[in-house]
Amino acid sequence: MSLELVSGTKSFDGLQQQYRHWSKVLSCPMQFSIFLPQTADREPGHRYPVLYWLSGLTCTDENFSQKAGAQRMAAELGIVLVMPDTSPRGMDVADDPADDLGQGAGFYVNATQTPWKQHFQMYDYIVEELPLLIEANFPINQRRAISGHSMGGHGALMIGLRNPERYTSISAFSPICNPMACPWGEKALSAYLGADTTRWEEYDATVLVGRATLHRPLFISQGEEDEFLKQQLRPEALQMAADACGYPIRLERHTGYDHSYYFIASFIEAHLRFHADFLLRNRLESTLVHFTPDLLKPW
Numbered sequence: 001m002s003l004e005l006v007s008g009t010k011s012f013d014g015l016q017q018q019y020r021h022w023s024k025v026l027s028c029p030m031q032f033s034i035f036l037p038q039t040a041d042r043e044p045g046h047r048y049p050v051l052y053w054l055s056g057l058t059c060t061d062e063n064f065s066q067k068a069g070a071q072r073m074a075a076e077l078g079i080v081l082v083m084p085d086t087s088p089r090g091m092d093v094a095d096d097p098a099d100d101l102g103q104g105a106g107f108y109v110n111a112t113q114t115p116w117k118q119h120f121q122m123y124d125y126i127v128e129e130l131p132l133l134i135e136a137n138f139p140i141n142q143r144r145a146i147s148g149h150s151m152g153g154h155g156a157l158m159i160g161l162r163n164p165e166r167y168t169s170i171s172a173f174s175p176i177c178n179p180m181a182c183p184w185g186e187k188a189l190s191a192y193l194g195a196d197t198t199r200w201e202e203y204d205a206t207v208l209v210g211r212a213t214l215h216r217p218l219f220i221s222q223g224e225e226d227e228f229l230k231q232q233l234r235p236e237a238l239q240m241a242a243d244a245c246g247y248p249i250r251l252e253r254h255t256g257y258d259h260s261y262y263f264i265a266s267f268i269e270a271h272l273r274f275h276a277d278f279l280l281r282n283r284l285e286s287t288l289v290h291f292t293p294d295l296l297k298p299w
């Protein structure tokens with residue numbers, strides 16, 4: 001798979017870049033942003049761990065890179081940031097005039113319904129295709145963490161809970177915690193997956209938390225003045241499900257903050273430091289909350 005450099009600029013001694021590539025999984029060209037730290041005191045051949053960031057409704061690969069101010073801490077900690085787009089795009093790709101369906105609103109699922117299924121395979125793109133591409137082309141190791149915002153927070157929680165062997169740690173800002181039971185989720189999951197709600201469960205963090213056999217460190221930040229909190233996000237549903245099955249989650253609520261990137265920018269340092277604690281450890285097993293010997297691998 002070849003990569004085409006779209007733009008590049010120096011930031012905090014590292015590089016902020018955008019690339020285009022052909023996605024076999026999504027059957028269209030895709031763009032992603034990446035921040036590559038460049039730390040003078042690291043030895044030649046050093047390989048960095050990666051944080052994947054999934055953005056929310058209406059976003060592209062650029063919202064986080066331009067608004068969150070994450071590069072300073074990523075440079076200091078020595079973490080690569082990978083920021084994919086939120087859906088397949090293009091004239092030939094199905095779309096909907098609403099903000100919460102179609103292009104810019106892929107919900108990180110593999111669609112099974114017409115007209116979406118031809119291109120909307122974002123789950124496979126984020127879990128399989130993109131990491132392969134990143135790991136083949138950049139100086140990184142195979143330690144991955146995942147985070148995101150709103151629809152992307154849903155994506156990060158759902159993907160992290162389903163793939164604990166792939167990610168050292170999971171975090172989210174203002175995530176859609178229970179998409180099966182909120183208007184955004186009901187609309188998207190019924191369009192992409194059809195009417196059978198048992199298929200929706202594999203994409204709902206509140207359901208998945210109860211099915212997890214391996215617990216990763218999980219951190220959520222939520223603003224109390226978030227305009228979508230009560231109707232769309234429902235962190236209390238996830239907290240209840242996690243408490244019921246003994247999955248430890250750290251849910252921090254912040255007075256006065258809303259749903260915007262101003263909130264993300266205010267707390268991104270805490271999330272990067274949280275992930276660094278696990279990404280930069282010597283062995284993955286030290287990150288396990290519940291020790292499961294079968295899944296231990298040297299890193």
Ligand SMILES: N[C@@H](CCC(=O)N[C@@H](CS)C(=O)NCC(=O)O)C(=O)O
Pocket residue numbers: 055056057058059063067099100149150151259260261
């Ligand atoms: N327009 C949408 C919500 C759009 C929105 O708030 N998007 C968030 C993610 S859910 C975002 O990150 N927007 C882009 C930005 O603030 O840069 C609605 O009101 O239903």
